Amino acid sequence: MDGIVGAIFIFILLLVIGFVAHEIEEIYVQRKWMLKNEATLKQRFPKLSKVFDHLLSMDTIAFTFAVLEESVVLVLIIFAFIISGEIGVFGIILCGLFFAYTMHLLVHIIQGIIFRGYVPGLVTSIIQFLIFGPFLIFYFKEIHLFLAGLAGVCFLFLNLLFAHWFGKKVSNLIMTSK
Numbered sequence: 001m002d003g004i005v006g007a008i009f010i011f012i013l014l015l016v017i018g019f020v021a022h023e024i025e026e027i028y029v030q031r032k033w034m035l036k037n038e039a040t041l042k043q044r045f046p047k048l049s050k051v052f053d054h055l056l057s058m059d060t061i062a063f064t065f066a067v068l069e070e071s072v073v074l075v076l077i078i079f080a081f082i083i084s085g086e087i088g089v090f091g092i093i094l095c096g097l098f099f100a101y102t103m104h105l106l107v108h109i110i111q112g113i114i115f116r117g118y119v120p121g122l123v124t125s126i127i128q129f130l131i132f133g134p135f136l137i138f139y140f141k142e143i144h145l146f147l148a149g150l151a152g153v154c155f156l157f158l159n160l161l162f163a164h165w166f167g168k169k170v171s172n173l174i175m176t177s178k
Contacts, residue, residue, distance in 0.1 A: 012078055014131065015098060019074060022105075022124040023067045030120040031060045044115075058164065059171055066160075066167030073159060092144070096152025098132070099139050103153060105129045 034041075034056050041052050058066070077097060081090035108125035112118065139145045 012081075012094075015101070016074070016078070018124070018128045018132070019071070019101065022121055022128065023071070025124045026121045027060065027064050027067060030055070030063055031058070033118075033120050041115075054164070058168060061174055062164075062167035062171035064167070065170040066163035069163040069166050070159065092148045093152075095145055096148035096150075097156065098152070099136070099145070099149030100152035100156040102129065102132045102136055103149075104156065105132065 034052070038052065038056060042049050045052075074097070077090065077093055081094050084090050105125040105128050108119060108121045109129060112122045112125075139149045
Protein backbone atom coordinates (compact mmCIF):
# COMPACT_ATOMS: atom_id res chain seq x y z
CA MET A 1 0.00 0.00 0.00
CA ASP A 2 1.42 3.35 -0.97
CA GLY A 3 0.58 6.99 -1.33
CA ILE A 4 -3.06 7.95 -1.62
CA VAL A 5 -4.35 4.37 -1.35
CA GLY A 6 -2.59 3.90 2.00
CA ALA A 7 -3.82 7.25 3.26
CA ILE A 8 -7.41 6.42 2.25
CA PHE A 9 -7.15 3.02 3.93
CA ILE A 10 -5.91 4.58 7.20
CA PHE A 11 -8.59 7.28 6.96
CA ILE A 12 -11.39 4.71 6.51
CA LEU A 13 -9.97 2.56 9.31
CA LEU A 14 -9.89 5.56 11.68
CA LEU A 15 -13.44 6.49 10.67
CA VAL A 16 -14.76 2.98 11.35
CA ILE A 17 -12.91 2.62 14.67
CA GLY A 18 -14.06 6.09 15.72
CA PHE A 19 -17.65 5.40 14.69
CA VAL A 20 -17.75 2.12 16.63
CA ALA A 21 -16.19 3.67 19.75
CA HIS A 22 -18.59 6.62 19.62
CA GLU A 23 -21.65 4.42 19.19
CA ILE A 24 -20.58 2.12 22.03
CA GLU A 25 -20.28 5.15 24.31
CA GLU A 26 -23.76 6.30 23.29
CA ILE A 27 -25.36 2.86 23.63
CA TYR A 28 -23.83 2.35 27.05
CA VAL A 29 -24.91 5.66 28.61
CA GLN A 30 -27.77 7.15 26.55
CA ARG A 31 -30.77 5.55 28.29
CA LYS A 32 -29.47 5.94 31.85
CA TRP A 33 -28.34 9.52 31.17
CA MET A 34 -31.71 10.51 29.66
CA LEU A 35 -33.62 9.05 32.62
CA LYS A 36 -31.32 10.79 35.11
CA ASN A 37 -31.45 14.18 33.35
CA GLU A 38 -35.03 14.22 32.00
CA ALA A 39 -36.39 16.84 34.40
CA THR A 40 -33.36 19.13 34.01
CA LEU A 41 -33.46 18.89 30.22
CA LYS A 42 -37.18 19.62 29.99
CA GLN A 43 -36.89 22.51 32.44
CA ARG A 44 -33.89 24.14 30.74
CA PHE A 45 -34.92 23.39 27.15
CA PRO A 46 -38.75 23.19 27.07
CA LYS A 47 -38.94 23.66 23.28
CA LEU A 48 -37.04 20.39 22.85
CA SER A 49 -39.43 18.40 25.03
CA LYS A 50 -40.67 16.28 22.10
CA VAL A 51 -37.11 15.35 21.18
CA PHE A 52 -36.44 14.30 24.78
CA ASP A 53 -39.69 12.29 24.87
CA HIS A 54 -38.65 10.53 21.68
CA LEU A 55 -35.20 9.68 23.05
CA LEU A 56 -36.76 8.51 26.32
CA SER A 57 -39.09 6.25 24.36
CA MET A 58 -36.07 4.39 22.97
CA ASP A 59 -34.86 1.63 25.24
CA THR A 60 -31.31 0.30 24.92
CA ILE A 61 -32.43 -2.43 22.50
CA ALA A 62 -34.05 0.13 20.19
CA PHE A 63 -31.01 2.38 20.34
CA THR A 64 -28.69 -0.56 19.63
CA PHE A 65 -30.69 -1.60 16.57
CA ALA A 66 -30.69 2.00 15.34
CA VAL A 67 -26.89 1.98 15.62
CA LEU A 68 -26.75 -1.39 13.87
CA GLU A 69 -28.74 0.04 10.94
CA GLU A 70 -26.38 3.04 10.72
CA SER A 71 -23.38 0.68 10.84
CA VAL A 72 -24.74 -1.41 7.96
CA VAL A 73 -25.20 1.73 5.85
CA LEU A 74 -21.64 2.86 6.57
CA VAL A 75 -20.17 -0.56 5.78
CA LEU A 76 -22.14 -0.82 2.52
CA ILE A 77 -20.88 2.58 1.37
CA ILE A 78 -17.29 1.69 2.28
CA PHE A 79 -17.54 -1.64 0.42
CA ALA A 80 -19.06 0.07 -2.61
CA PHE A 81 -16.19 2.58 -2.55
CA ILE A 82 -13.56 -0.18 -2.26
CA ILE A 83 -15.16 -2.35 -4.96
CA SER A 84 -15.46 0.59 -7.36
CA GLY A 85 -11.69 0.98 -7.15
CA GLU A 86 -11.75 4.73 -7.73
CA ILE A 87 -12.64 7.92 -5.92
CA GLY A 88 -15.72 8.45 -8.13
CA VAL A 89 -19.29 8.62 -6.90
CA PHE A 90 -18.80 6.41 -3.84
CA GLY A 91 -15.75 8.44 -2.83
CA ILE A 92 -17.83 11.61 -2.96
CA ILE A 93 -20.61 9.87 -0.97
CA LEU A 94 -18.05 8.75 1.60
CA CYS A 95 -16.67 12.31 1.79
CA GLY A 96 -20.20 13.59 2.34
CA LEU A 97 -20.79 11.12 5.15
CA PHE A 98 -17.44 11.97 6.72
CA PHE A 99 -18.41 15.66 6.73
CA ALA A 100 -21.79 14.86 8.26
CA TYR A 101 -20.25 12.56 10.88
CA THR A 102 -17.65 15.16 11.82
CA MET A 103 -20.34 17.85 12.12
CA HIS A 104 -22.30 15.39 14.30
CA LEU A 105 -19.28 15.17 16.59
CA LEU A 106 -19.22 18.95 16.80
CA VAL A 107 -22.93 18.92 17.72
CA HIS A 108 -22.16 16.65 20.71
CA ILE A 109 -19.43 19.06 21.83
CA ILE A 110 -21.79 22.03 21.52
CA GLN A 111 -24.47 20.09 23.43
CA GLY A 112 -21.96 19.49 26.24
CA ILE A 113 -21.12 23.19 26.36
CA ILE A 114 -24.78 24.22 26.39
CA PHE A 115 -25.69 21.55 28.97
CA ARG A 116 -22.56 22.52 30.93
CA GLY A 117 -21.65 18.91 31.53
CA TYR A 118 -21.41 15.45 30.08
CA VAL A 119 -23.81 14.37 27.33
CA PRO A 120 -23.82 10.89 25.73
CA GLY A 121 -21.06 10.64 23.14
CA LEU A 122 -19.08 13.64 24.39
CA VAL A 123 -15.80 11.91 25.26
CA THR A 124 -15.39 10.18 21.90
CA SER A 125 -16.62 13.31 20.11
CA ILE A 126 -13.88 15.47 21.60
CA ILE A 127 -11.15 12.94 20.82
CA GLN A 128 -12.35 12.36 17.26
CA PHE A 129 -13.01 16.00 16.51
CA LEU A 130 -9.39 16.75 17.35
CA ILE A 131 -8.43 14.22 14.67
CA PHE A 132 -11.15 14.76 12.03
CA GLY A 133 -12.04 18.42 12.59
CA PRO A 134 -9.07 19.92 10.73
CA PHE A 135 -10.15 18.08 7.56
CA LEU A 136 -13.28 20.25 7.46
CA ILE A 137 -11.10 23.08 6.12
CA PHE A 138 -11.00 21.28 2.76
CA TYR A 139 -14.80 21.17 2.63
CA PHE A 140 -14.99 24.95 2.81
CA LYS A 141 -12.34 25.39 0.10
CA GLU A 142 -13.76 23.00 -2.49
CA ILE A 143 -17.36 23.54 -3.62
CA HIS A 144 -17.90 19.90 -4.67
CA LEU A 145 -16.79 18.69 -1.24
CA PHE A 146 -18.98 21.28 0.49
CA LEU A 147 -22.01 20.20 -1.57
CA ALA A 148 -21.20 16.55 -0.86
CA GLY A 149 -21.00 17.47 2.82
CA LEU A 150 -24.39 19.17 2.78
CA ALA A 151 -25.87 16.16 0.98
CA GLY A 152 -24.23 13.93 3.60
CA VAL A 153 -25.82 15.93 6.43
CA CYS A 154 -29.26 15.60 4.80
CA PHE A 155 -28.76 11.87 4.22
CA LEU A 156 -27.50 11.29 7.75
CA PHE A 157 -30.45 13.15 9.25
CA LEU A 158 -33.00 11.21 7.17
CA ASN A 159 -31.24 7.94 7.92
CA LEU A 160 -31.19 8.80 11.64
CA LEU A 161 -34.98 9.20 11.56
CA PHE A 162 -35.29 5.85 9.78
CA ALA A 163 -32.79 4.17 12.14
CA HIS A 164 -34.70 5.32 15.22
CA TRP A 165 -38.00 4.14 13.71
CA PHE A 166 -36.39 0.80 12.79
CA GLY A 167 -34.82 0.40 16.25
CA LYS A 168 -38.14 1.02 17.99
CA LYS A 169 -39.96 -1.44 15.69
CA VAL A 170 -37.41 -4.19 16.34
CA SER A 171 -37.42 -3.49 20.09
CA ASN A 172 -41.24 -3.69 20.14
CA LEU A 173 -41.14 -7.00 18.23
CA ILE A 174 -38.60 -8.43 20.66
CA MET A 175 -40.51 -7.21 23.72
CA THR A 176 -43.90 -8.51 22.50
CA SER A 177 -42.47 -11.93 21.65
CA LYS A 178 -41.24 -12.45 25.23
